[in-house]
Amino acid sequence: MAKKIKEQVQPFTWSYAPALESKDHIQLKQQYELFINGRFVKPNSGKYFDTINPSTEQVIAKVADANPKDVDSAMMAAKNAYDKTWSKISAKERGKYIFRIARIIQERAREFAVIESIDGGKPIRESRDIDIPLAANHFFYYAGWADKLQYAFPNQQIKPHGVAAQIIPWNFPLLMAAWKIAPALATGNTVVLKPAETTPLTAMKLAEVMQEADLPPGVVNIISGQKATGAAMVQHPIPNKIAFTGSTAVGKWIQNEIAGTDKKLSLELGGKGANIIFADAALDQAIEGIINGIFFNQGHVCCAGSRLFVQESVADIVVKKLKQRMETLIIGDPLDKQTDIGAINSKVQLDKINHYIKLGIKEEASMYQSSCALPSKGFFCKPTLFMHTSQSHRIVQEEIFGPVLAIQTFRTIEEVIEKANNIPYGLSAGVWTDKGSKIFNLTQKLKAGVVWANTFNKFDPASPFGGYKESGFGREGGVHGLAAYLQQF
Amino acid sequence: MLDLSNIPVIDQVGVEERIARLNSRSIKKESKLQGLHLALSMIDLTTLEGKDTAGKVRQMCYKAMHPADDIPGLPTVAAVCVYPNHVKTAKTALGNSGINVASVATAFPSGNSSLKVKLADTKLAIDNGADEIDMVISRGEFLSGNSKFVYDEIATIKEACGNARLKVIFETGELSTLDNIRLVSEIAMQAGADFIKTSTGKIQPAATMPVTLVMLHAIKDYHEKTGKMVGMKPAGGISTSKQALQYLVMLYETLGGAWMTNEWFRFGASSLANDILLQLHKEQSGVYYSGDYISKD
Numbered sequence: 187m188a189k190k191i192k193e194q195v196q197p198f199t200w201s202y203a204p205a206l207e208s209k210d211h212i213q214l215k216q217q218y219e220l221f222i223n224g225r226f227v228k229p230n231s232g233k234y235f236d237t238i239n240p241s242t243e244q245v246i247a248k249v250a251d252a253n254p255k256d257v258d259s260a261m262m263a264a265k266n267a268y269d270k271t272w273s274k275i276s277a278k279e280r281g282k283y284i285f286r287i288a289r290i291i292q293e294r295a296r297e298f299a300v301i302e303s304i305d306g307g308k309p310i311r312e313s314r315d316i317d318i319p320l321a322a323n324h325f326f327y328y329a330g331w332a333d334k335l336q337y338a339f340p341n342q343q344i345k346p347h348g349v350a351a352q353i354i355p356w357n358f359p360l361l362m363a364a365w366k367i368a369p370a371l372a373t374g375n376t377v378v379l380k381p382a383e384t385t386p387l388t389a390m391k392l393a394e395v396m397q398e399a400d401l402p403p404g405v406v407n408i409i410s411g412q413k414a415t416g417a418a419m420v421q422h423p424i425p426n427k428i429a430f431t432g433s434t435a436v437g438k439w440i441q442n443e444i445a446g447t448d449k450k451l452s453l454e455l456g457g458k459g460a461n462i463i464f465a466d467a468a469l470d471q472a473i474e475g476i477i478n479g480i481f482f483n484q485g486h487v488c489c490a491g492s493r494l495f496v497q498e499s500v501a502d503i504v505v506k507k508l509k510q511r512m513e514t515l516i517i518g519d520p521l522d523k524q525t526d527i528g529a530i531n532s533k534v535q536l537d538k539i540n541h542y543i544k545l546g547i548k549e550e551a552s553m554y555q556s557s558c559a560l561p562s563k564g565f566f567c568k569p570t571l572f573m574h575t576s577q578s579h580r581i582v583q584e585e586i587f588g589p590v591l592a593i594q595t596f597r598t599i600e601e602v603i604e605k606a607n608n609i610p611y612g613l614s615a616g617v618w619t620d621k622g623s624k625i626f627n628l629t630q631k632l633k634a635g636v637v638w639a640n641t642f643n644k645f646d647p648a649s650p651f652g653g654y655k656e657s658g659f660g661r662e663g664g665v666h667g668l669a670a671y672l673q674q675f
Numbered sequence: 676m677l678d679l680s681n682i683p684v685i686d687q688v689g690v691e692e693r694i695a696r697l698n699s700r701s702i703k704k705e706s707k708l709q710g711l712h713l714a715l716s717m718i719d720l721t722t723l724e725g726k727d728t729a730g731k732v733r734q735m736c737y738k739a740m741h742p743a744d745d746i747p748g749l750p751t752v753a754a755v756c757v758y759p760n761h762v763k764t765a766k767t768a769l770g771n772s773g774i775n776v777a778s779v780a781t782a783f784p785s786g787n788s789s790l791k792v793k794l795a796d797t798k799l800a801i802d803n804g805a806d807e808i809d810m811v812i813s814r815g816e817f818l819s820g821n822s823k824f825v826y827d828e829i830a831t832i833k834e835a836c837g838n839a840r841l842k843v844i845f846e847t848g849e850l851s852t853l854d855n856i857r858l859v860s861e862i863a864m865q866a867g868a869d870f871i872k873t874s875t876g877k878i879q880p881a882a883t884m885p886v887t888l889v890m891l892h893a894i895k896d897y898h899e900k901t902g903k904m905v906g907m908k909p910a911g912g913i914s915t916s917k918q919a920l921q922y923l924v925m926l927y928e929t930l931g932g933a934w935m936t937n938e939w940f941r942f943g944a945s946s947l948a949n950d951i952l953l954q955l956h957k958e959q960s961g962v963y964y965s966g967d968y969i970s971k972d
Contacts, residue, residue, distance in 0.1 A: 471689025
């Protein structure tokens with residue numbers, strides 16, 4: 187007879203076997219060139235830089251480093267394409283191209299997801315379920331607008347700007363490219379886009395998609411490079427529009443650079459989102475919201491809920507539950523489907539996060555890190571909490587851009603509104619309460635571009651996204667996102 | 676004393692998102708084998724039909740003891756679950772196998788009777804040798820807001836159970852909201868339930884993951900507050916290995932390893948065992964057997 191399992195003395199431990207996403211199906215070249223005027227061309231600079239896998243520290247490929255001359259050819263190509271083709275074809279035809287791009291991304295979603303995880307360190311669960319589908323959805327959404335712009339801006343004359351120079355960050359490489367390119371094309375602009383230096387691969391793959399979609403040469407140009415490349419793009423005389431997502435310091439520099447020109451600008455910069463938990467909230471679900479708010483994409487999210495405000499009467503229980511939940515997070519290989527938290531994007535970023543963790547300890551905030559072991563190779567960081575912080579702590583004031591959460595408690599609504607707004611940023615906030623009137627009260631008073639109620643880090647192409655104050659200006663997504671690429675009369 | 680202060684509210688959207696995330700865990704290889712063995716050992720093999728016969732119950736008991744003798748190292752199931760009039764048959768058939776006999780009671784499945792009848796029903800099952808009692812709550816009283824009635828009834832039945840462990844069935848498919856499920860969990864645990872259980876299997880929907888997650892959170896909070904462990908039994912609608920593994924992942928990541936035993940978690944199911952056996956056969960041989968190789972007792 188089979189044996190009966192008796193009560194175990196030791197608690198059962200269940201370590202899930204790794205479920206690695208295969209990477210056999212992806213094709214990566216050893217070296218990537220610049221995508222200018224519909225072709226891949228060697229950089230004038232003759233220089234290349236390495237892009238590495240942050241979870242193994244191994245070089246994946248060499249990527250062209252565009253110099254000012256390369257930037258110039260890309261700008262000329264975009265201008266030429268705008269003047270000769272893109273501004274001449276009908277809006278309906280523009281829409282068809284964008285639909286085609288969307289469909290190809292969808293068809294090649296698995297390949298994009300794997301490359302995104304290899305190049306950027308984000309868990310495959312996120313690149314597969316969030317980044318890539320959302321990127322395709324952005325193209326689908328804006329494709330639909332291409333021939334309906336008059337309905338979005340009734341009783342107004344609208345015209346594209348012309349050439350848009352777009353510089354994107356490393357936290358959501360393909361998704362940010364989609365946020366930038368889709369509305370620009372739908373409104374009739376041509377594009378020169380520079381991906382971030384640590385994550386250029388999916389953008390270069392996107393260039394292949396542009397070829398596959400038969401997009402007229404020069405309508406989208408994608409040039410990899412480093413800081414100097416971005417600077418040359420901003421300083422170049424051709425672009426009529428600059429769109430930048432990245433740090434507030436660079437955003438300020440750009441604004442300074444283009445002062446006195448008639449270049450239009452939209453900026454999506456840093457953030458330090460307040461996630462506010464009221465005592466009457468659905469606590470177990472709020473815990474998920476806190477986790478999702480700060481540990482999504484290793485905390486490399488400009489709208490992360492990195493400042494947690496918990497109402498005094500439930501503070502102890504929330505912190506306890508949060509710690510328990512953190513213990514179940516799996517940190518490791520980004521290509522493992524089990525992984526919740528992948529690799530920090532780069533050594534530079536890991537150093538910055540560790541600097542802030544040391545600072546938090548020095549500032550005498552009490553720290554908690556989950557007990558997980560970190561892989562011996564690669565750039566990894568334990569999920570971290572700092573309790574007993576105050577508005578004066580630098581870990582509360584400054585954007586860390588990593589899996590580090592600063593927790594404060596509050597007693598009254600007035601107090602928490604004041605604290606939440608007492609920051610130079612204004613990108614996102616979250617409110618957790620069972621009471622609808624409280625939600626409306628707070629959404630009106632919180633100075634943040636997005637306020638989520640009983641959820642966090644939710645994105646949709648139809649919903650505008652952008653900041654107040656030092657988090658930038660201009661909106662991406664939705665009808666508002668069209669306005670950033672149009673002149674209105 | 677029933678204390679219903681500070682019962683947290685439930686956000687259904689959030690619960691469903693959490694479930695979706697839990698279901699994205701991919702259980703393969705050794706961890707799958709480990710999970711399948713555990714799931715098999717947690718089954719309350721059930722037959723609750725008007726047409727049940729002593730013969731059918733005996734066949735089921737043999738199956739409980741010998742799920743598949745061609746696969747070495749298999750555990751037995753945790754218990755067999757029958758109506759009170761079949762308890763004796765089951766008890767005799769199971770002998771000293773260590774497998775428990777659970778009996779439904781208290782005017783199962785509707786619970787629409789007097790306390791007197793419910794007590795007599797329970798007593799019949801206990802006198803026949805039941806190790807566990809699966810009672811149903813009075814849903815009508817609960818939905819009318821009479822928490823005290825439900826509490827008192829459970830407490831009274833618990834007293835009548837003596838040493839037998841009491842599972843309290845909520846019939847969550849009739850309770851309409853997750854907030855109600857959280858509230859009734861609290862009432863049952865305070866009244867002395869050893870296990871809380873979702874469904875009779877007679878009403879659709881039976882067990883669902885959102886309902887089970889809310890009950891697991893209630894158990895967790897109760898344990899934090901009182902130090903007492905309470906068991907969980909989702910019942911009805913769980914028929915595949917994949918579902919069982921998803922429930923186990925949810926259990927493991929919500930209550931932790933201490934609950935990962937048939938002492939504290941059960942599946943109320945009739946066809947789950949065979950699907951698990953099919954999967955275990957496959958793990959052993961590398962190919963799927965035809966269902967005809969699996970006994971259908």
